[in-house]
Structures are given as C-alpha cells and as structure tokens.
Amino acid sequence: MARITLDGIAHSYDARSPNALQRLDHVWEQGRAYALLGPSGCGKTTLLNIISGLITPSEGRVLFDGSDVTHLPTERRNIAQVFQFPVIYDTMTVAGNLAFPLKNRGVERGAIKSRVAEVAALLGLTQDLSRRARGITAEAKQKVSLGRGLVRADVAAILFDEPLTVIDPSLKWQLRSKLKAVHRALDLLMIYVTHDQIEALTFADEVVVMKDGRVLQVATPARLFEQPEHTFVGYFIGSPGMNLVAANVADNVAHVAGHAIELAGRYPSLPDKSTVLGFRPDYASLVPDGGIPVRIRRLEDLGRRRLARVALGPHEIFATVPPDMPIDGEQAGLTIRQDRLFVYANDELVAGNRR
Amino acid sequence: MEKPYNNRAWLMVAPVFALVLFSALLPMMTVVNYSVQDSLGQNQFFWNGDGWFRDLLNPSTEIGARFADALLRNLSFSVVALLIEIPLGIAIALCLPRSGWTIGPLLVIIALPMLIPWNVVGTIWQIFSRADIGLFGAALTRLGLHYNVTQEPISAWCTIVVIDVWHWTPLVILLVYAGLRAIPDAYYQAARIDAASRWATFINIELPKLQKVLVIAVLLRFMETFMIYTEPFVVTGGGPGSATTFLSIDLVKIALGQVDLGSAAAMSLVYNLITLTLCWIFFTIMTQLDRRRYA
DSSP, X not given: OOOEEEEEEEEXXXXXXXXXXXXXXXXXXXXXXXXXXXXXXXXXXXXHHHHHTSXXXXXXXXXXXXXXXXXXXXXXXXXXXXXXXXXXXXXXXXXXXXXXXHHHTTOOHHXXXXXXXXXXXXXXXXXXXXXXXXXXXXXHHHHHHHHHHHTOTTOOEEEEESTTTTSOHHHHHHHHHHHHHHHHHHTOEEEEEESOHHHXXXXXXXXXXXXXXXXXXXXXXXXXXXXXXXXXXXXXXXXXXXXXXXXXXXXXEEXXXXXXXXXXXXXOOOOTTTEEEEEOGGGXXXXXXXXXXXXXXXXXXXXXXXXXXXXXXXXXXXXXXXXXXXXXXXXXXXXXOGGGOEEEETTEXXXXXXX | OOOOOOGGGHHHHHHXXXXXXXXXXXXXXXXXXXXXXXXXXXXXXXXXXXXXXXXXXXXTSHHHHHHHHHHHHHHHHHHHHHHHHHHHHXXXXXXXXXXXXXXXXXXXXXXGGGGXXXXXXXXXXXXXXXXXXXXXXXHHHHTTOOOOTTTOHHHHHHHHHHXXXXXXXXXXXXHHHHHHHTSOHHHHHHHHHTTOOHHHHIIIIIHHHHHHHHHHHHHHHHHHHHTOOHHHHHHTTTOSTTTTOOHHHHHHIIIIISOOHHHHHHHHHHHHHHHHHHHHHHHHHHHHHHXXXXX
C-alpha cells in the first residue's frame, strides 16, 4: 500500500550520451492502474527499473509514502516486478516458486502455506501447485511470476514490463482480464509497460505516453483520445491516428492548403513552419455538398464504419464516411467538428482563448 | 516424378570408405587380431581365443592384478580431477566480470595453459617441481614439506593432479562462463526482487541453466583424465614404483616395453570399451535428469 512519488527523476546510462529519461515529476497514486505507453527505446523500462530499484537514477529522488528510497536496493523496497519473459525457478514446483520470496524473508512455514494457497486460488493456479514449474505453459509461468509478487503481503506496487509479449494471442485477453481482476481484488498500485495501445488503454486508469525519454502526456484513456496534448499522442493513439496538417493560424482562422477553417478559439501569432492543425478521423466526416472540397483517394470499409482516405490539397488525411452517404465520383466535402480541432506548435498543444 | 536410382552413386562415397578403412578400421582390426593370437616371434601367430582377455580380467593373474590396480588408480585420478576442476571452474567463472574491457585480457590469460602442448606442460612441471632447482619443488621443500616427485608417491600423485587442474580447469571456466553469459538479466533481477541470497540464486538459477555446458565439461574432462598419458610419462615416468602408472602408461609398458602384444591388445580393447561405456552412462544420466525436469 503506497503512493510513489518521483521527484525530479532523470537518468542517463552514459555521461556522454543524452538522457535515457528526461526530468520527470510524477505521483503514482495507491490503488490505481497506470500504463507506460510508447515505442521501443522511449525509456519506459528505464523508468520502471528506477521505480523498482534495479537502476539508481542519475538525478532526483524516489519516495515511497514520503520516505526516500532512492538508494534502497530492490529487495528492500516493497515492489514486485513481472518481466517480459517469464522468470521462474526451474528447480522448484509452482508452489515452491510462490513460496520462495516469503522463505527468503524468513516468514514462518504455516503462514507461507496459507498465503501460497490464497494467491494460487486468486490466480487460478491451485491445480498446478505440485507441478514442476519448468513444464507449465508460458501463460501459467507469467501467472507464477506475478504470484511471486502477490504473495508478499506488504507489496506496495506491481510493475509489469510488457508481460504479454510471449503469450499466445488467444490467451492475451484472458491473462489481461486476470490482471484487471487481481487489481480490483487487491487494491494495489500497478504500473504496466507496453507498446501496445490497446493493452494500455484497456488496462489502465491512467496512461503515461512517452517518447525519446520524455513524458508527453499523463491522462485517462478517454482524455488521450479526446484531447491529445502532443502531436505524437494524437498520432500514436487511435487507429488510424490523428490527422495532422500544416496550417497557418491567425486569430481564429486556420489556413490549410488555401482553405480557411474556422477555429473555436482565438490564437496568438504562431510560428508558421511548425504550426499544425490536428483532428481525429472520427470527428471529420465527408458530406455530399458544401464543406472543404477534398478528393477521395480510397475507401476503407471497416465493417462497423467506413473511412475515406482523402486529399486535402497536398495533405492526405482520413475522414469518416457517414453510413447513408453514397460515394460517386472523386469529389466530396469535408466538415470537422469545431470543438475537436486542435492547434499544435512545435508539436505541443496550444490552447486557444474561448470567446 | 520418379526419383532416379543409380547405384553408381556409391562410387562417390567410396573414397570416404577407403579413408575410414585405413584410418580407423584397419588399425583397430590389427589390435583385435593381436588380442586373439599369440606369437613366438618371426611373425608366426597361432590362435589363442579369449585367453588374453581371461588373464586380463582375472585379478589373480599377474597381468590381471596390474590391470585392476591401474584401472583403480586411473578411476580415482579421474574422480579427484573432476571433483577439483568442475567446482573450481564454476567458482572462477562466477567471479569473472560480466562485461567491461578487463574480460578480454582475463579470458586470454585464463586460456593460456590450454594452448600449451601436453609434453611441454610435462617438461615445464618436471623442472618446476624439482626439489633442487624447481621453483615449486624448492619452495615446498623450504617450507619444510617432504616433497619429492621421484621418491614420494603422494608428492607424485598430487603433482599430476595439480598439473591437470592447472592445464584444464581453464576449459571448464570458459564453458561455464559462456553458459553464465547466456542467462538473461531478468533472472537476476527477479532473484533480487525475491530477496534471494547469492547461494539461492546460484542453486536455483545459475546451476540449472549451466546443466548443459556442465554435461559437456564433465564428459570432456572425464575422457581426457581417463586417458592421461603424457604428463605422468614425462614427470614421473609412472613412478615412484607404480604410484602414477595409469592405464595408458601401463599399456605402453606392456606393449612396447615387454612386447607383450597379446595382453596389450586385449587391454586396449577393454580400456576402450570402459571409456565408451562410462561416457555413455554419464551422458545418459545427465540428459535423463534434464528430461525428467521438463516432464
């Protein structure tokens, strides 16, 4: 049970190279599920290892419930970690694996036995307890590694480092819902590293989106979708990602490829080169008449909805095709929901002044 | 489509057959030939059946007693050498750094003894262990130890063991080090999180993961220690008395010293069979253990 505070954390593996993790302040609240989302090499695992104590950060402090644990070794922090590849002790049975962390901490035998039985029941491993851990499936092995974290009654947080990588796709869903159930049952802080947005968005209460060692946005899945604060977030989350087109923004009008688009707010003068207008395909739809004239390149029928790949001047964007709209010819109009239009300068969201 | 079947293709493998015939089969058959015949010289042979074998395997005969003693000596030597080299090799490999610039030079230094030919190793140690001018021998003598390779059976024995350990522990170190490097970091990290002691980490992570390289290390070291020849030949000459007369040394004495070809041939075959059988047993036990773990 704990909240974990990162106070000005930064890390670089090598003094000469740029930071693997740039300065970061964040509070991980007790009982919540977080996901660290980002492409490979963005510093997710580094951040996770700093929290678990496998890495000591070059700068900043890590606080568990207000006490400084920055230089405390992993085994003295109340942290459990599940790795990308299942780590199990080949020499032991499943029960032996689950009992191992308690045995090492000198817990009394009877207590170990009941605790192991409890955790095994929670994870659905009861019938495997006496089996050799080496012979069980990858999915069960991941459950055992998770179980080794859960048996410790004092565990403050469970960290997952892409735990579903080696799991059979058909079983991923099952294991993920198991994790969710465990989270609900135990009221633990969980931090989950992944590069799969579906995993992140379904697992977490809050998602931390990272890129190049920098945290771009921390928000609920819904907010990441509705109001991305960085072009990368807009582009990375959602399928297809946000449409991003170069624009000239003056006051409350954006000029895109010669067309004027009215914005919901007023904007100060912005640099021409890096100013970008962003809107999700879900909020841009084609209309037979009116709107901004676009040329249809291709239609994609996704079953539940239809998407069109259209050309807006030199830009290629995605737009939703209303269910009842017939498509004939190449020409169509585009309308975008005004409150879902965002302006980015240097990739960062610029807030407009609402009238 | 029917596959063309042409018996002339056998001609293509004929050279290999010929080569194997000359390199392995013919010399081997010569030994078999000697082992079932007796000769009174002048290249006259007559049939002796399993006579040589019966003498050899009967400890109450002179040759049988010699063989039994040498076999026992050789087995104890192999066991002692393995018991020292394997744990020592594992221990040293565990102490080596996992990365960094020091590891390259370190491995080269460790591997150096392996690059020296057997008879050179023997010669080095023959001089090294001399009580008068050898550094090792003289140092031990100064310390007041009763050390003399040519007169003390225990000194001779220990020296041969030390030579083998010095010469071949590096092989075990290199094999084990390679095995250790193949263990992913996550295992060590998980062990730290589980608060496993160094010993528990070794027993539950490192040792099981090393099993495969250890099978190879044990097999190689067993075969070589069981066939040891050059070092005792050069350093002790099999003595003092017959304290270091291992199987191969005895074999050469019988075959070339006494020109007792029948006994020597029978002994070679039995010797060969023992080595093969023991290796097979080792291999089977260690791979079976592995399979049972997976089940």
